[in-house]
Amino acid sequence: MTTNEIPYKIYLTEDEMPKSWYNMRADMKNKPAPLIHPGTHQPLKLEELTPIFCEELCKQELNDSDAHIAIPEPIRQFYRMYRPSPLVRAYCLEERLNTPAHIYYKFEGNNTSGSHKLNSAIAQAYYAKQQGLKGVTTETGAGQWGTALSMASAYFGLDCQVYMVKCSYEQKPFRREVMRTYGATVTPSPSNTTAIGRKILEQFPDTTGSLGCAISEAVEKATSQEGYRYVLGSVLNMVLLHQSVIGQETMAACDKYGIVPDIIIGCAGGGSNLGGLIAPFMGRKLRGEADYRIIAIEPASCPSFTRGKFLYDFCDTGHVCPLAKMYTLGSEFIPSANHAGGLRYHGMSSTLSQLYADGLIEARAVEQSAVFKAATEFARCEGILPAPESSHAIKAAIDEAIKCKESGEAKNIIFGLTGTGYFDMTAYKAYNDGTMSDYIPTDADLERGFSHIPQFPGNTIN
Amino acid sequence: MTTNEIPYKIYLTEDEMPKSWYNMRADMKNKPAPLIHPGTHQPLKLEELTPIFCEELCKQELNDSDAHIAIPEPIRQFYRMYRPSPLVRAYCLEERLNTPAHIYYKFEGNNTSGSHKLNSAIAQAYYAKQQGLKGVTTETGAGQWGTALSMASAYFGLDCQVYMVKCSYEQKPFRREVMRTYGATVTPSPSNTTAIGRKILEQFPDTTGSLGCAISEAVEKATSQEGYRYVLGSVLNMVLLHQSVIGQETMAACDKYGIVPDIIIGCAGGGSNLGGLIAPFMGRKLRGEADYRIIAIEPASCPSFTRGKFLYDFCDTGHVCPLAKMYTLGSEFIPSANHAGGLRYHGMSSTLSQLYADGLIEARAVEQSAVFKAATEFARCEGILPAPESSHAIKAAIDEAIKCKESGEAKNIIFGLTGTGYFDMTAYKAYNDGTMSDYIPTDADLERGFSHIPQFPGNTIN
Numbered sequence: 007m008t009t010n011e012i013p014y015k016i017y018l019t020e021d022e023m024p025k026s027w028y029n030m031r032a033d034m035k036n037k038p039a040p041l042i043h044p045g046t047h048q049p050l051k052l053e054e055l056t057p058i059f060c061e062e063l064c065k066q067e068l069n070d071s072d073a074h075i076a077i078p079e080p081i082r083q084f085y086r087m088y089r090p091s092p093l094v095r096a097y098c099l100e101e102r103l104n105t106p107a108h109i110y111y112k113f114e115g116n117n118t119s120g121s122h123k124l125n126s127a128i129a130q131a132y133y134a135k136q137q138g139l140k141g142v143t144t145e146t147g148a149g150q151w152g153t154a155l156s157m158a159s160a161y162f163g164l165d166c167q168v169y170m171v172k173c174s175y176e177q178k179p180f181r182r183e184v185m186r187t188y189g190a191t192v193t194p195s196p197s198n199t200t201a202i203g204r205k206i207l208e209q210f211p212d213t214t215g216s217l218g219c220a221i222s223e224a225v226e227k228a229t230s231q232e233g234y235r236y237v238l239g240s241v242l243n244m245v246l247l248h249q250s251v252i253g254q255e256t257m258a259a260c261d262k263y264g265i266v267p268d269i270i271i272g273c274a275g276g277g278s279n280l281g282g283l284i285a286p287f288m289g290r291k292l293r294g295e296a297d298y299r300i301i302a303i304e305p306a307s308c309p310s311f312t313r314g315k316f317l318y319d320f321c322d323t324g325h326v327c328p329l330a331k332m333y334t335l336g337s338e339f340i341p342s343a344n345h346a347g348g349l350r351y352h353g354m355s356s357t358l359s360q361l362y363a364d365g366l367i368e369a370r371a372v373e374q375s376a377v378f379k380a381a382t383e384f385a386r387c388e389g390i391l392p393a394p395e396s397s398h399a400i401k402a403a404i405d406e407a408i409k410c411k412e413s414g415e416a417k418n419i420i421f422g423l424t425g426t427g428y429f430d431m432t433a434y435k436a437y438n439d440g441t442m443s444d445y446i447p448t449d450a451d452l453e454r455g456f457s458h459i460p461q462f463p464g465n466t467i468n
Numbered sequence: 469m470t471t472n473e474i475p476y477k478i479y480l481t482e483d484e485m486p487k488s489w490y491n492m493r494a495d496m497k498n499k500p501a502p503l504i505h506p507g508t509h510q511p512l513k514l515e516e517l518t519p520i521f522c523e524e525l526c527k528q529e530l531n532d533s534d535a536h537i538a539i540p541e542p543i544r545q546f547y548r549m550y551r552p553s554p555l556v557r558a559y560c561l562e563e564r565l566n567t568p569a570h571i572y573y574k575f576e577g578n579n580t581s582g583s584h585k586l587n588s589a590i591a592q593a594y595y596a597k598q599q600g601l602k603g604v605t606t607e608t609g610a611g612q613w614g615t616a617l618s619m620a621s622a623y624f625g626l627d628c629q630v631y632m633v634k635c636s637y638e639q640k641p642f643r644r645e646v647m648r649t650y651g652a653t654v655t656p657s658p659s660n661t662t663a664i665g666r667k668i669l670e671q672f673p674d675t676t677g678s679l680g681c682a683i684s685e686a687v688e689k690a691t692s693q694e695g696y697r698y699v700l701g702s703v704l705n706m707v708l709l710h711q712s713v714i715g716q717e718t719m720a721a722c723d724k725y726g727i728v729p730d731i732i733i734g735c736a737g738g739g740s741n742l743g744g745l746i747a748p749f750m751g752r753k754l755r756g757e758a759d760y761r762i763i764a765i766e767p768a769s770c771p772s773f774t775r776g777k778f779l780y781d782f783c784d785t786g787h788v789c790p791l792a793k794m795y796t797l798g799s800e801f802i803p804s805a806n807h808a809g810g811l812r813y814h815g816m817s818s819t820l821s822q823l824y825a826d827g828l829i830e831a832r833a834v835e836q837s838a839v840f841k842a843a844t845e846f847a848r849c850e851g852i853l854p855a856p857e858s859s860h861a862i863k864a865a866i867d868e869a870i871k872c873k874e875s876g877e878a879k880n881i882i883f884g885l886t887g888t889g890y891f892d893m894t895a896y897k898a899y900n901d902g903t904m905s906d907y908i909p910t911d912a913d914l915e916r917g918f919s920h921i922p923q924f925p926g927n928t929i930n
Contacts, residue, residue, distance in 0.1 A: 013481070013482045013548070014482060014548040014549055015482070015548070015549075017479050019475070020475045020476060020477070084851075086475070086476040086477070087476055087477075087560065087850065087851045088851060098549065098623075116578045117851060117852075118847065118851055118852055118853045118888070118890075120890075124851075157848075157851055160847075160848040160849075161560075161848070161849065161851070179893070179897075180642070180890070180891075180893035180894075183893040183896050183897045183900065184853060184890075184893065184896075186896075186897075186900045187844055187847060187853065187896050187900060188847065188848060189848070382649055385580065385622075385649060385650065386619075386622040386623070386650060386651070387622075387623065388549065389546075389549045389550060389579060389580055389586075389619055389623070390579075390580055391580045391646060391649065426580070428580075428582075428642070428646075428890040428891065429642075429890065431641070431642035431645040431646065432642075434645050434646075434648075434649050435641075435645045435648075438645065438648045438649060
């Protein structure tokens with residue numbers, strides 16, 4: 007099939023949507039390390055997880071053997087409202103860059119949550135409803151996950167309580183309002199509504215908050231109310247599982263048009279988008295059926311992959327959650343307030359961490375002013391105003407496309423365009439006004455973060 | 469074909485996109501009245517229009533005989549970035565309402581301008597570029613048109629100067645920032661940058677602005693700079709022509725799936741969305757090939773169709789533009805500041821006005837709190853947060869679907885979902901907080917507006 011036959015947007019039909027999620031862990035030789043109990047350091051059992059998370063989701067979290075898990079029909083029905091999402095050929099960007107590379111992006115922003123987060127939110131809300139719960143609690147950073155969960159909860163008639171990282175709460179009043187429109191209650195974190203929030207406020211009264219802290223508050227709130235469970239929008243295995251719809255649709259679209267990817271690029275905060283996008287491709291790579299370069303892009307201000315430690319660490323600031331083995335900056339690491347929006351999490355999905363440790367994916371850190379430059383260039387020729395998070399991937403895709411121009415190679419570059427930046431205009435304004443600055447933590451900053459990683463036999467910083 | 473076979477979203481292929489615009493006027497027996505000169509009251513000639521608008525667009529404006537006008541390939545290429553737009557079956561809304569009606573909406577919000585406005589913006593920018601111009605000026609109310617023109621101008625490398633109605637400029641700082649990201653300059657109107665702006669500010673220092681006033685400023689700015697022309701996002705015949713892509717895609721999708729519409733609903737401010745959506749359907753109706761109920765929905769606070777006069781009137785507050793025969797509230801009518809966002813124009817497309825006068829379309833006015841109630845209900849089950857403008861159509865579609873429930877009829881209702889409400893959260897906040905109020909102008913308010921309509925033989929208020 008020749009390039010000319012590839013449309014601007016490849017849409018699968020609703021019938022071609024995946025009927026099951028793909029569980030990458032089933033094909034991994036080195037399985038991701040299990041969650042362990044912070045006291046005993048023993049792998050967590052199902053019954054230790056179910057007081058926090060919905061039962062079916064706990065089973066998914068612990069399941070590293072079934073490669074395919076059926077997507078319940080009510081979830082597929084909801085998916086049909088905004089999926090399949092298009093795989094877009096970036097013809098205009100290619101022309102602007104004058105590159106022989108073929109650039110594609112899987113665009114997950116065409117839904118009101120503005121991102122891929124809805125893929126897991128609707129799954130988690132569904133299982134909560136199935137279990138007969140009254141409601142769910144969660145945290146949100148940039149606000150996309152909170153919006154997604156608000157939408158999913160409204161759809162299934164669940165109460166939804168969102169702890170929003172304070173700096174985002176203040177930077178993004180309209181995000182908050184979208185969640186309220188969907189019936190959610192939104193509280194800036196840290197807050198006085200939880201014990202852990204009060205404790206953090208006492209210690210750090212001026213903190214702009216962190217995902218780790220908001221997680222602690224949401225977990226405390228869930229476990230202290232009858233009929234509630236906590237849900238999480240990234241990091242966990244179950245979330246990567248749900249997000250595999252992104253990669254499966256991408257692969258189906260590629261296979262349909264004979265596109266063989268050379269490089270697959272995704273931004274990485276907790277890892278849900280990247281893990282979802284690469285899942286089936288990584289499956290082929292793990293099974294030796296194909297090979298691709300897979301690149302994780304993270305902010306230089308929160309560089310868990312490129313400068314973190316691969317150790318067991320707390321998932322939250324309040325240390326109420328299990329320990330996960332992952333690339334981490336330490337649970338008390340909080341990126342500088344001048345870092346705009348998402349990708350603020352101190353750790354990284356255990357699954358992706360293991361793949362990175364095994365050399366199956368690469369990682370690269372980029373600075374935010376370069377990211378917004380790429381975002382603006384992309385917006386002006388591709389017509390989509392991208393989310394700052396997604397723009398990390400854009401920056402890397404442009405860099406790779408320019409290398410192709412230099413080498414004359416017509417590589418196929420695929421990246422995940424996870425969402426739109428409509429609620430990130432405060433950050434765009436800083437960029438437009440020339441007041442955006444870059445921040446790179448010093449080694450001393452990182453050491454301070456690492457000093458909070460728990461030390462026990464087999465888990466020591468060299 | 470049975471209902472079960474209709475997917476949630478009907479996407480045409482890029483090949484099925486229309487290759488020409490459909491010019492409804494060609495099939496009208498009673499042609500819309502021509503634009504006339506404000507001094508001589510004679511129909512305007514091409515050479516009188518070209519100092520204001522691009523030449524090719526002037527020809528389109530005056531052309532009421534050619535039914536089909538080819539869409540230049542560069543415009544179709546841009547269209548492919550976000551078109552064809554989906555015709556969505558509102559399965560979830562139907563279920564929520566428990567109605568036998570089949571509800572469909574043509575969703576134009578999946579692009580960064582957030583609305584259908586981009587369809588005409590890219591066409592007008594293209595012709596400006598073809599004519600060798602340096603840039604364009606325009607006005608924007610809710611901000612969607614300004615955003616669309618900024619995107620289109622960035623694509624073709626044109627300078628773009630936007631006058632934004634002051635109340636929107638203040639309510640929507642992020643809209644302004646999106647336009648800046650696309651390289652446009654944005655000025656709140658009325659402003660000190662034009663003679664007409666200064667005059668209005670002197671007379672009404674506290675005015676929150678109006679579209680009519682912003683138009684005057686943009687026209688003055690265009691005609692006082694070398695290499696600039698003015699472009700307009702609604703009202704004009706050429707705009708309705710470009711927007712006919714909406715209706716043509718809708719009709720193609722309906723025909724493909726055997727859907728025969730009973731009722732077609734669109735919101736109406738200046739008429740571009742409604743005129744575009746109904747164009748080919750009206751064509752069939754005018755040619756006697758089919759019949760549909762076509763309903764224009766307008767805000768009760770700016771009721772040009774339902775309470776206006778069908779007379780020649782100024783298109784702008786500053787009276788620098790030609791006179792158009794249309795349903796009008798008078799060029800100095802400014803809706804109350806508590807009216808949220810768009811659909812603020814005092815007049816209405818001449819083409820739609822003639823069709824309304826001839827009984828070929830119906831009109832209905834709705835109050836804004838009922839509109840936001842419908843918007844919230846729609847958002848919670850259909851997953852899209854609609855623009856306030858579009859929500860006028862949602863309100864009417866829900867009303868019609870409820871009538872179907874009462875009568876037991878399975879009517880096919882199609883409405884235009886022109887855009888998303890992501891930049892309208894100030895208005896949603898007012899609704900969520902319970903502080904939104906309704907405003908209906910009194911007869912005395914309207915009389916004040918009518919008193920500014922020019923009176924001359926054949927153009928008198930009875």
